[in-house]
Amino acid sequence: MTDHDPEQPYAGLTPHAVLDALDAAGLRGDGRILQLNSYENRVFQVHLEESLDPGAAQPPIVVAKFYRDGRWSDAQILEEHHFALELAAAEVPAVPPLVLQPPVDLPAGQPVATLTGQPPTLARVGGWRFGVSPRCGGRAPELDQPETLEWIGRFLARLHLVGRQRPFEHRLTLDGSRAARAAVAWLIDGDVLPPDALGGWHSACLRALDAVDTRFERHGPLELMRLHGDCHAGNLLWTGSGPHFVDLDDAVNGPAVQDLWMLLGGERHEMQAQLGALLDGYETLREFDRRELALIEPLRTLRLIGHSAWIARRWADPAFPIAFPSFESPSYWAQQTMQLHEQIEAMQDEPLVA
Structure with a gap:
């Protein structure tokens, strides 16, 4: 091309x-x-x-x-x-x-x-x-305000009502660890990791992805729909008329919770309050399957692994070594390994409730 x-x-x-x-x-x-x-x-x-x-x-x-x-x-x-x-x-x-x-x-x-x-x-x-x-401007949403989160919840429900009308035929589907396992294999085969970090990181990845698949299997069949896919505060702008999205580049088929969990932050009790406000708005327009809350930590784990693979695949682009200067260092991979162990523990805990 x-x-x-x-x-x-x-x-x-x-x-x-x-x-x-x-x-x-x-x-x-x-x-x-x-x-x-x-x-x-x-x-x-x-x-x-x-x-x-x-x-x-x-x-x-x-x-x-x-x-x-x-x-x-x-x-x-x-x-x-x-x-x-x-x-x-x-x-x-x-x-x-x-x-x-x-x-x-x-x-x-x-x-x-x-x-x-x-x-x-x-x-x-x-x-x-x-x-x-x-060009559609705006400012970052005030995610510490329950009213804002309720409005975003209604907005996401409207997006999902359109998204569930038909699936994507060509874009990715987020329904388990398949893509993440391929990314891990690519990183290992490409000798990306420092040798002294490889064993610990790889072992933690495999354990984490087994836990991801266990959570997905426990859920059973998912309702998959077209999603924004990368719904964080940076992709959500606020104006006097309310929120709007500016980037659907990572749109996927997946469960509805994928578009909610990245808007949560802080301690567990804070995330539960934020989730409650989001769902108060969401469920005024569309029912939400609360069993999907058990997929939040698995989805976070998949994003963590995918982020490292994304940086590695783009490392030849001069913008990436500047933006991620520690990527090739043992300390980066030690931190990733620690975060994976934290995710393994999080996936053993009870899921968030709202």
Whole structure:
């Protein structure tokens, strides 16, 4: 798909390249461009010359996401886009992608990618794949306020009511330890860990993943639905109208609790109070299967292991050694091993109640 250097995946993505790509897809920037924080993809805020809305007083500002090669297929990205469009159509506050025109006037330009019955939202220019959405600002939610958590609970219930209408066909499914075990095997085979840390970490991983599978097996069949998948405070912005999501990049099929547990923090009694407020809001619109609360610590364990594998897979990207300077040190893996032992103990405890 691209001849980009895998060791320097974004080396050629200069501000001029970003503006040229948007121009080819029918969105002409006025030269003002700002790179936003993102490790996995590259995301830019761009001011456009002409408003998409003739009645707007100022030219619009858009956010362009340039997707990393090799992570998601076109079909997986388009399922994310389609989900966002469905949410917007149901008046659930999630930022939908813009419809793009086929890129023109560039030798490397190719038609935008689509799924059957879906408008074109993913463009490919010069080897880069990108989508564009309106800029929607906001502030971090005040998660220490019960009223805020209740509102977020209602919001998540609305998202799940749309998500349960049909599953993703191409994106991942979160229903056990399968993906995490593959990540552990990849880390071991790739000689990523310092030799003196390898045995302890690997043993703790296998014990932790056995405990994860035990919890999932005890639950029995899961109701799986399309989820946000990465629902933490950084992906949830607040305005005067309430919350909205800005990133569905990690959308998956999975149990509803996956979109709740990352909003919890602090001591156990604090998390129980937060969970109670979330569910007070959630259950005004949709029933929640409280047996899923037993999956919170297993899901936390899967995220812990997956995070280390993600850093390792991206280590050749120059941004990652800067962001995670201790990753190759024995101390990093000693800390990970300790956290895995803590997770093993947590999965033996009684689950949270609300």
